[in-house]
Amino acid sequence: MSDDLWYWRREGTVYGPVDTEAFEERIETGQVGRGDPVRSGSGAPWQRLEHYPEWEAVLETAEERGVRPGPSQAVVRRRRLMGLVIGLVVVILGLGLGLRSPTTSPSPPLVSVPAAPLPAAPPVLSAPEKPDFPKPKPKPRPKRSRKKAPKKIVIGSNTAPKDGGLSGEAIARGFRRGLPRIQACAKRYATGGGQIPSKMAVSYSIRNSGSVTEAKVRPHEIAQTPLGRCIVGVLRRLQYPSYRGEARTVSFPLAFNQK
Known part of the structure; x- marks a missing residue:
């Protein structure tokens, strides 16, 4: 993951800085969208989000899911403040109307009627307390020994796990999470008239x-x-x-179906 810090601007307000992973979450949730000016670092020039090649796949994936940029936090706060002001005005108007109630004629004096004496309550009989018998202790349950499942190892010179390192399964699982975005890159390149080779390969260090x-x-x-x-x-x-351990260098083949 890159260590760049990202800023974005919406409705005259600058937001950030956030790291690359947090900025990607803003795009996936619609907080940053197409047409928003963004930049990497405090000294870089402002550019529209879709002009950054590394964010094209994330933006396209978010738009395919129907995610659209929503109102900024400043707009949400202004709407909440406006709602509170309107509610306060309604309360003040209600109090003013309540103070202007019409005068009513005085009510006739109340005549008090002496209450009849209540009969005395019968004496309460106390029931004898139950003897406190000691509760039996629960029998301890026998512990069941759980057999540990054997660890899965992916065979291969560049994916074999080391002591304290990543397993081949964990490395392959991380690569599979990026395949939908790689497919989106190929689709966009082919739509623009680019020729995709039948066989490709990628490599990177972890x-x-x-x-x-x-x-x-x-x-x-x-x-x-x-x-x-x-x-x-x-x-x-x-x-x-x-x-724990040294950096790992891995490689994966890529084959695109061009039918």
Whole structure:
């Protein structure tokens, strides 16, 4: 995951900074959308969100799910404040109308009638208390021994788990989470007239903090195209759990169905 800090601007208010993972959540929930000016770092120029290749796949995925940018927090606060002001005005008007009630004629004096004496309550009989018998102690349940399931190991020179490191299954699971965005990159590239090779491969390094660095796309001529840059952006946003040990370098083949 990149260490960049992101800012965005909406309705004259600047929000941020947030890290890359938090900024991605803002796009997926509609807090940042198409047409919003954003920038990476405090000194970078403002650009529209869709002009960043690394965010095209996330924005397109959010729009396909029907997510649309909602009102900013400042607008929500102004609406709540306006509701409170309207409610306060209604209460003040109601109090003013209540004070102007018409005068009524005095009511006739009340005649008090002496109450009849109540009969004396019968004496309360106390029931003898039940003897406090000691409660039997529950019998301890025998402990059942649970058999530990064997750990799953993925065979392969670049995915075999190490002591304190990531397992091959965890590495493959993290890569599968990015496949829908990689497919969106290929679809957009093909729609624009780009030619997708039948076979491709990607590789990247996983730090022990869980972030991804040194993402690469092969063949090299594809790495400099919009498709290659989009895939590299997706790989850099992959996140793995932290672990002990040295950085891991992994690679995966890619094959696109062009029918």
